[in-house]
Amino acid sequence: MENKCIIEKLQLIIPQTMDGWTVERVLRREVGVSRTLLRRAKRNRVILLNQLPVKTNVTVKTGEVLELWMGSQETQVVPERMELNILYEDAHLLAVNKPPGMLVHPLTNETSGTLANGVLYHWLQQGTIDRFRPVHRLDRNTSGIVLIARNPYVQQQLQIQMKQGQFVRRYLALVKGKVQPEQGVIQAPIALEEGSFIKRMISPAGKEAISHYQVLRTFNQASLVRVELETGRTHQVRVHMAHMGHPLLGDSLYGGDTSNIKRQALHCAYLAFNHPVQGSRIKISCSVAGDIRQLMEEHSKKA
Template sequence: MTAFNITWTVKEDEAGLLREFLRVHKKISKSALADIKFTGGELLVNGEPSTVRKHVRTGDEVEVRFPPEEVSSHMDPVPMPLDILYEDEHLLIVNKPAGLPTIPSRYQTKGSLAQGVLSYYEQEGVHSTFHAVNRLDKDTSGLLMIAKHRFAHSLFSQQQKVKAINRTYLAGVKGLFKRLSGTVDAPIGRNEDSLVERMVTEQGQKSVTHYSVVKEIEGNTLVSLQLETGRTHQIRVHMSHIGHPLLGDDLYGGPVDQIARQALHSWKVSFFHPFEEKLMNVDAPLPQDLQQLFGNMREQ
């Protein structure tokens, strides 16, 4: 299987040990460098094989050949249409439809987005496995970021840890708000009486959700939401907690007579692209079932 390669030219302030160039300036982790050394990767400076102890100078060309990736043996590629909103050699951003799980489970082994992406990789000659930067519940639609190789996944994961990837969600919720915007700061933990349900509890983890009213129609509200934390079911739990459960979300008390799934959509994402070295903004249009409830969205 073909490996992923990347080449950089050393800038004046990056000269020094190759190890420091790769770890500090290019954010390659210690474990990734170990993989390169022991599992078939290679480091080259000006075309010559090198070790991390080599000194690099301004203008030197450093090439990193990452080890080949193996596709997970438990995931078979499954052909399916993908709504691709952005793609380059490092990143794929897909608009996931509701009803499609991100990855296979023991209850649904066929027909996940991951398997569709693997099939797409086979067709396009991309030699990689599935690296989800974020995940969405099966019944949540919208933007899902997928790194095309382990190094890209590492860089985007580092961004997530410092909250440098900003996501905005749209949710259709029951009722009308007294305030046009607000914040829900309430800890979330497991409901011990359920295998899947979460709840607001003093014993839970700190959870913060910001909301803003977008549109009101027929006694319901379309809200945009941004998360400071990323707890399981956070939006669903917090909206239910303040008396505005998501439409279609029977797990958390939402009415099920207007939409056949939880009315939640991953709408926008903004991030710094570490390879293109620029700020990126991508948005996914409101899906048809939410359009039927709230009409077409204009840019906010």
């Protein structure tokens, strides 16, 4: 297959309500383009009005066609053939069910076998050379849905939805003991633990962190909990549940029992958001990972 770059664009026919607006006002207020993306577009001269490059201080008229072109960009990540469990795909977005143990991004000393390698290979088979743009991230040992944007505008719009509370993220966690009360809100700021590059802790000096939880099933010595994130701090579910006295099973970093599972029993099971281009509400779900399901079955036998 011949490799090629697929060029994507945003196009808007100027309505009467925007007659006399500047190009910048249209792109910033109506389309929602970020300052960073707008600066890059200016520098690369990829803003067109009626198919001609235009500066952002030019005024537009009703019926004119305004376009913002976004070229696919090459990346240093090496495409690698692997089986991907694709949950959703269109010209703008890709959602994959990531297995536990897989990195989302390559590291300096671990450049292959990551989700990024597999996604870039998948796109290469479609004739696209592009960058890997995850909208959110999962830890290596957290399984479940990872959403990837196909261009910087889509990525930026979804991250705005996160900040505005329009992007829903729900996790399933198997935790120690019986959680009481069975539903509630955990509002406890999270900071990096002193002397550690990885571990987090609850601290008044930390960043605001809010989790909404509900117990879905209770076992003799464990509970299956659904956690919906209002904020997205690193290790938020793990830190908040441990703070309640119910660390995730398998989570050695925060006091979880590792006798029956060697990774935190955490799975991103549901995402919902407004499609940045189509405008429709997208809902994506996937079943809990096999090792967590097996652990639940073992706890059911103990009941």
